Amino acid sequence: xxxxxxxxxxxxxxxxxxxxxxxxxxxxxxxxxxxxxxxxxxxxxxxxxxxxxxxxxxxxxxxxxxxxxxxxxxxxxxxxxxxxxxxxxxxxxxxxxxxxxxxxxxxxxxxxxxxxxxxxxxxxxxxxxxxxxxxxxxxxxxxxxxxxxxxxxx
Amino acid sequence: xxxxxxxxxxxxxxxxxxxxxxxxxxxxxxxxxxxxxxxxxxxxxxxxxxxxxxxxxxxxxxxxxxxxxxxxxxxxxxxxxxxxxxxxxxxxxxxxxxxxxxxxxxxxxxxxxxxxxxxx
Numbered sequence: 001x002x003x004x005x006x007x008x009x010x011x012x013x014x015x016x017x018x019x020x021x022x023x024x025x026x027x028x029x030x031x032x033x034x035x036x037x038x039x040x041x042x043x044x045x046x047x048x049x050x051x052x053x054x055x056x057x058x059x060x061x062x063x064x065x066x067x068x069x070x071x072x073x074x075x076x077x078x079x080x081x082x083x084x085x086x087x088x089x090x091x092x093x094x095x096x097x098x099x100x101x102x103x104x105x106x107x108x109x110x111x112x113x114x115x116x117x118x119x120x121x122x123x124x125x126x127x128x129x130x131x132x133x134x135x136x137x138x139x140x141x142x143x144x145x146x147x148x149x150x151x152x153x154x
Numbered sequence: 155x156x157x158x159x160x161x162x163x164x165x166x167x168x169x170x171x172x173x174x175x176x177x178x179x180x181x182x183x184x185x186x187x188x189x190x191x192x193x194x195x196x197x198x199x200x201x202x203x204x205x206x207x208x209x210x211x212x213x214x215x216x217x218x219x220x221x222x223x224x225x226x227x228x229x230x231x232x233x234x235x236x237x238x239x240x241x242x243x244x245x246x247x248x249x250x251x252x253x254x255x256x257x258x259x260x261x262x263x264x265x266x267x268x269x270x271x272x273x274x
Contacts, residue, residue: 114230126237130250133237137230141257144223148264150213 019059020066027053027070034077047081050074054097072098072108079115088122095119110139214268221271224261231258 030053037046054074058067075098082091095116103109117132231254238244238251265271 110226114226117233121233121237126241127244127247130234130237130247133230133234134250134254137227137234137254137257140223140226140230141261144220144227144261144264147216147219147223148266150215 018061020061020063023056023059023062024066024070026056027074030074031077038081043081043085047078047085050078050081054078068101069108072101072112075101076108076111076115079112079119083115083118083122086122088119091119092116092123105139105142107143110136110143113139215266217266217269217271220265220269224265224271227261228258231255 030049034046034049037043037049054071058071062070075094079091079094079098082088082094095112098112099109099116113132113136117129117136120126120129120132231251234247234254235251238247241247
């Protein structure tokens with residue numbers, strides 16, 4: 001999802017030029033850099049690159065839904081990396097930060113809910129984990145409906 | 155005639171219908187001529203509507219996407235039911251597990267025959 005999402009937004013902004021497009025390009029670069037670091041086994045360094053991305057100011061020209069998509073994508077990746085590093089509390093914070101940007105019926109919400117469920121489960125908070133998994137499943141079911149009816153928004 | 159050919163034929167007909175210059179009817183046009191012109195316009199509109207419907211029906215399902223989502227739904231069902239299994243006394247978790255399994259089954263049942271999703 002990560003790079004595909006960023007490039008999708010980049011494509012949409014390509015014609016706009018300016019700071020908004022530059023911010024999305026920087027996000028794509030950050031993901032590419034994180035990919036490389038993960039391949040080298042340097043997960044913590046990859047997390048730092050993505051943390052820098054989410055803490056960077058977002059230009060006002062970036063549309064709200066693009067801002068949310070890019071940042072939630074990065075938070076989901078950060079949460080995934082934290083889980084791989086066996087740092088569930090940190091993963092929970094990232095997932096919460098991502099979901100705090102707004103939750104709509106899309107892949108970002110489903111992904112972040114799943115990751116938050118995994119973090120809760122790793123922390124022994126089973127009831128919370130089940131609720132997050134259920135919420136993620138309901139979103140995924142709605143996305144399946146869209147895919148079957150020819151929509152298929154990712 | 156295949157739906158694709160039918161679409162092409164309808165498109166050509168609709169295009170022809172809309173390409174006919176719509177010069178104002180001469181003052182001397184008879185009621186019959188006006189009725190014929192109106193009929194052509196209505197037919198062009200109907201053909202456009204048929205074409206739109208056909209183009210929606212024709213769109214094949216995005217099988218990789220469908221399979222990926224069904225996998226996700228069923229994976230989440232397994233996760234919920236594993237948790238429920240650890241708390242057999244918890245009726246709320248039991249109900250969530252049952253509902254999650256139902257969503258998984260329902261999703262699998264909805265896979266179009268043209269998609270061959272591999273079970274995981």
